[in-house]
Amino acid sequence: MKDRYDIIVVGAGPAGSTTAKTAASRGLDVLMIEKRQQIGDPVRCAEGVNKEYIRNFVRPDPAWISAEVKGSRIYAPNGKMVEMGEELSGVEVGYVLERKVFDRALAMEAAHAGAQVMVKTRASGLLTNNGYVTGIIAQHMGKSYDIKCDIVIGADGVESKIGRWAGIDTTIKPGGLCSCMQYLITDIDVDPDFCEFYLGNGIAPTGYIWVFPKGKNEANVGIGISGFLPKNQTVNDLLDDFVKKKYPKGKIIELIYGGVPACGTIERTVSNGLILVGDAARQSDPLTGGGIFNSIWAGDMAGKVAVKAIKSSDVSAEFLQEYERKWRAEIGKNIDTSLIVKNRFLTLSDDDMNTLADSLENMDLKTVSLLGLVWTLFKTNKKLLWDLRSIFKDIKEIKGVDFDDIENID
Amino acid sequence: MVINVNRYKCGYCGACVSVCPMGAIELIETWIVVDDTCNNCGICSRLCPVGALEVST
Numbered sequence: 338m339k340d341r342y343d344i345i346v347v348g349a350g351p352a353g354s355t356t357a358k359t360a361a362s363r364g365l366d367v368l369m370i371e372k373r374q375q376i377g378d379p380v381r382c383a384e385g386v387n388k389e390y391i392r393n394f395v396r397p398d399p400a401w402i403s404a405e406v407k408g409s410r411i412y413a414p415n416g417k418m419v420e421m422g423e424e425l426s427g428v429e430v431g432y433v434l435e436r437k438v439f440d441r442a443l444a445m446e447a448a449h450a451g452a453q454v455m456v457k458t459r460a461s462g463l464l465t466n467n468g469y470v471t472g473i474i475a476q477h478m479g480k481s482y483d484i485k486c487d488i489v490i491g492a493d494g495v496e497s498k499i500g501r502w503a504g505i506d507t508t509i510k511p512g513g514l515c516s517c518m519q520y521l522i523t524d525i526d527v528d529p530d531f532c533e534f535y536l537g538n539g540i541a542p543t544g545y546i547w548v549f550p551k552g553k554n555e556a557n558v559g560i561g562i563s564g565f566l567p568k569n570q571t572v573n574d575l576l577d578d579f580v581k582k583k584y585p586k587g588k589i590i591e592l593i594y595g596g597v598p599a600c601g602t603i604e605r606t607v608s609n610g611l612i613l614v615g616d617a618a619r620q621s622d623p624l625t626g627g628g629i630f631n632s633i634w635a636g637d638m639a640g641k642v643a644v645k646a647i648k649s650s651d652v653s654a655e656f657l658q659e660y661e662r663k664w665r666a667e668i669g670k671n672i673d674t675s676l677i678v679k680n681r682f683l684t685l686s687d688d689d690m691n692t693l694a695d696s697l698e699n700m701d702l703k704t705v706s707l708l709g710l711v712w713t714l715f716k717t718n719k720k721l722l723w724d725l726r727s728i729f730k731d732i733k734e735i736k737g738v739d740f741d742d743i744e745n746i747d
Numbered sequence: 748m749v750i751n752v753n754r755y756k757c758g759y760c761g762a763c764v765s766v767c768p769m770g771a772i773e774l775i776e777t778w779i780v781v782d783d784t785c786n787n788c789g790i791c792s793r794l795c796p797v798g799a800l801e802v803s804t
Contacts, residue, residue, distance in 0.1 A: 494761060496761025509765045514794055516796045593758065596763075
């Protein structure tokens with residue numbers, strides 16, 4: 338470890354590793370630290386990701402693909418199934434990953450590009466000078482080190498402290514955090530071609546249960562809830578209820594917990610000498626909870642802007658605004674849309690959800706995107722979903738959807 | 748410290764850290780620490796997936 342780098346990346350998840358790789362491959366001197374001993378472990382993720390999107394940044398490797406699915410099936414409270422596929426089921430469908438291998442592969446790519454990686458190394462504070470972040474205080478094996486740099490990249494996940502230390506309010510308000518738990522269950526019958534989602538205020542109030550195949554006989558079965566449960570109930574209890582009924586003979590071989598930011602975009606993600614990416618920047622999708630692709634996409638943007646800033650000898654918040662503008666224009670816009678949809682769906686009763694599922698009867702949704710599905714629902718259930726009309730005002734086309742009557746929604 | 752972490756239940760996911768309005772919680776490697784800025788609001792205990800956080804009364 339040296340006492341100075343061009344950039345220091347805190348956290349070696351998909352956001353951090355992508356930023357480190359992007360910056361190192363363009364000639365920057367990069368240190369990436371990870372507080373855990375093992376990158377990618379423990380997993381805190383349902384592991385679904387859109388394969389078309391991810392291919393833009395990472396070459397697919399069978400080593401980290403557990404399953405490749407054709408689409409998703411959403412089950413309304415009354416059991417009515419809505420099948421979406423095959424092209425665009427939203428950001429979280431396509432590959433079901435093996436995150437332990439995937440995260441390590443991304444970190445290795447960063448290392449191959451020239452970044453130095455240090456595990457079991459934690460940031461405990463920031464170095465600052467004249468209103469600029471100028472490095473980190475790192476803890477490694479019981480010793481403290483001051484390490485300087487031009488830009489600190491906060492990729493330290495849902496439990497991020499980097500932003501707060503720099504004066505950015507990253508606190509997730511109640512209702513904005515999706516509280517999750519998941520089992521990996523084996524010896525069960527699963528359809529390896531589909532990710533499944535189960536809705537209903539009885540099984541998963543203010544959230545949903547997912548079943549993501551990891552093979553023919555294994556699946557990640559998890560639950561995410563974004564509201565408060567009664568005091569004597571946890572997501573653990575709800576997941577156990579579902580699993581006992583659905584997979585009474587299944588064998589649980591892994592248990593994971595996680596918190597997913599589902600709060601929508603935060604006020605700012607840059608400061609003088611500092612950039613936040615991934616869950617630390619609250620860039621996960623509020624509706625699906627998917628964050629892998631957004632993290633990689635934002636990491637790529639952050640790495641490129643960091644290179645430009647350091648080459649221009651200007652790491653001010655003003656210069657780093659380029660990152661802020663770029664991710665908000667694309668990732669941020671999707672997040673804003675998802676938040677509107679999430680907020681409406683949170684308040685739907687089981688009867689409402691059944692009505693919506695019934696309205697899709699006999700519709701071909703094979704090539705419909707998530708937004709397309711929302712549009713289709715909106716068109717046939719305007720009274721119920723009137724709050725969603727603002728989403729469609731600025732949109733000119735949605736793939737796979739007849740959009741001629743968009744002018745008539747007012 | 749007024750929040751008790753049951754470390755036999757805790758899965759060190761960090762959900763509690765993200766919702767703490769005081770920034771009083773930190774996930775250090777595999778354990779949670781709560782500093783004395785904790786104001787006993789209890790939000791973390793309501794969002795813990797497994798109920799590992801308890802507000803002491």
